[in-house]
Amino acid sequence: MMRKLFNIFKIPLIIGLLCVPLMTVLDHNHEADAFSNQVIQKGATGDDVIELQARLQYIGFYKGKIDGVFGWGTYWAVRNFQHEFGLTVDGLVGSEMKAKLNKATKYDPSIKQKVNKGESPKNYGGTSGGDGGTKATQGKNTPAGYSQNDIKLMANAVYGEARGEPYEGQVAVAAVILNRVQSSSFPNTVSGVIFEPRAFTAVSDGQIWLTPNDRAKEAVLDAVNGWDPSGEALYYFNPNTATSGWIWTRPQIKRIGKHIFCE
Amino acid sequence: MIRSILIGALAIGVVSTSYWGYKEHQEKNAVLINAENNYQRAFHELNFHVDALEEKIGSTLAMSSRARLSPALAEVWRLTSEAQNDVGQLPLTLMPFNKTEEFLSNIGQFSYRVAVRDLDEKPLSDDEYDTLKKLHKHATEIKNELRKVQAMVINHNLRWMDVELALASEKQAQDNTIIDGFKTVDKQVEGYSDVNWGPEVTQLNEKKENLSNNVLGEKVTEDEAKKAVIDYLDIESDAKIDITSTGEKAGYQAYSLSIENPKNKSSVNLDVTKKGAHPIWILMDRKIGKQKISLNEAASKAEAFLKEHDISNMVISESSQYDKMGVFTFVYQQDDINIYPDAVHVKVALDNGDIAGYESIEYLTNHQKRELPKPAMSREEALAQINESVQIMEEGLGVIRNDLNEEVLCYEFMGTIDNETYRIFINAENLREEKVEKMDGTETNYDEL
Secondary structure, eight states: OHHHHHHHHHHHHHHHHHHHHHHHHHHHHHHEEEEESSSSSSTOOOOOHHHHHHHHHHSSSSSSSOBBBBBBHHHHHHHHHHHTTTOOOOSSSSHHHHHHHHHHHHOOOHHHHHHTOOOOOOOOOTTOOTTOOOOOOOOOETTOOHHHHOOOOOOOHHHHHTSOOOHHHHHHHHHHHHHHHSSSSSSSSSSHEEEESSSOOHHHTGGGSSOOOOOHHHEEEEEEEEOOOTTTTTTEEOOOOOOOGGGGGEEEEEEETEEEEEE | HHHHHHHHHHHHHHEEEEHHHHHHHHHHHHHHHHHHHHHHHHHHHHHHHHHHHHHHHHHTTTTHHHHHHHHHHHHHHHHHOOOOOHTTTTSOTTTOOOHHHHHHHHHHHHHHHHHHTTTTTSOOOHHHHHHHHHHHHHHHHHHHHHHHHHHHHHTTTOOOOHHHHHOOOTOOOOHHHEEEEEEEEHHHTTTTTOOOOOHHHHHHOOOOOOOOOSSOOOOHHHHHHHHHHHHHTTTOOOOEEEEEEEETTOOEEEEEEEEGGGGTEEEEEEETTBBOOOEEEEEEEEEOOOSSSSSHHHHHHHHHHHHTTTSSEEEEEEEEEEEEEEEEEEEEEEEEEEEEEEEEEEEEEEOOOOOOEEEEHHHHHHHOOOOOOOOSSSHHHHHTTTTTTTTEEEEEEEEOOOOSOOOEEEEEEEEETTEEEEEEEETTOOEEEEEEEEOOOEEEEEOOO
């Protein structure tokens, strides 16, 4: 009799014991639904960063824009959070920090779509952002000292000048523009160099206004980030169509595709 | 009947065509005149600014009070930049006028350096006074030469559009008066070797990097370079490699190699130094697929790549994700001090973690064994130099290159004011605020607007 009774008690007990891990699994699934498994570090972009910023803003650590770019503002917010919650302060968002964030904050996944569409949702989590409420628009990494528009303008010039050239030839053309900006015998701005009369044939004949492809943009980014396949050249020319005799007197560095690069 | 209709139609045709042609001609003329006027404006302004420049430099010579000298030199600096701006708007790019442009830029730098200096503490030296005197003399010569050209342009109604045409058709001898005038000016400037610019300006004029400095190793042949590259990139020894050498007269001495890999439709291009066959830059060109790895994993791939190639003690100083690429800047670290001039860049494809690019010219030309001094000043003393509204978030020691292109040991502070982040370098020797940078790096994506 005693045994039977015990059995009756056993069943809910077993069910109850089974439920505990099951629930944690469910709970865990819920978490994994949001952040992906990656360790998020400074400079990253994407949905995980949007979630990170939204969650940090929810508890008042992050006051900037929710833009999906892990910039300096996000970096300091992460470090402050790590400090406050007793984690190692390294600015890296790993599984431990994600778990703490999940526990401490709420996240509405619809904010992702809103940010990606460029809409500005209302204040998130009731904190008032640094510049009068939260502004959420998608952001982008840009190399220090250059705006996206500078990069686009250069991509236009590179595409107009060298779209048929090998990739490193396109990077080299972008590098020449940057070398000229640095040089004392040329204008000091990207637009000044590009639009200097007679400097680039693509500017004179209007080919600069063709829509550049992604390759040209990538080439410009590489040049801006430090790559210089031209060998520090200030000039280049196509030997088949060059009209100036003077250009031949410059010390030549190398030839890439159809262009000869010189000092 | 039909005949007269035909004649009538033709007549109307002829009249309307000629009217259309006349309109087109008028429009074309309007555009040409507009372009010509822009050139004329830039040219006459150039003359005006060079005139004013000569006058200003001249008046600084007679100044005794330091309180007057600084603003006057600041004015000189402004005028040189105006004149440079004018030159930039004239069609002179493919013509020898670069010596003059360089000269203007040097005057600008020289006057700026002196103008911002505390002249009570460090008055104008005799050398500098002498430099100013010579600058005045040369500015007068340039002014006179340009005035001659200006007078001819006005007296003979010379057009800058003709300069464009003359430069475009190189075959016929260039007997364009304006071109000749500018050539004369540039010839003259070429002879100005007597100006002592002082150490600052000379250094700034040096090329960005000099590949013959500091690069270790013996000069290698093309075959040796090929072998080194096969070893470096770990490719098959019978891979098809194109190799060319840079021009004999170029300051940049390197071999350029190109390796096709038909298997995965990619190609690798790189330059290696002639001395020691060190890669200067590598670029891989292939289609990058969907992002599969995180920026953090990419960072470890980049780190592993550097380790594998014996570039040790490097720490990440910057990391950024651009669509499907992760780009990292590493700097050398010596005794926990970041040596910012010794930097390399690594680009990692985020689809499979391949190293898509490597760039090391700064590391190659700057890296050396350094004796780092102990900071003469304490951290607290350095901290006291910083603007009070900056909230310090992170700090350390770092070596940077200052305005005078010298390597200096600094206390490095990262701090914020509201939502902006700043990096401030305070010289550890004399507490000079060497550099204050506002850290940017993100911008609204205007494509999505």
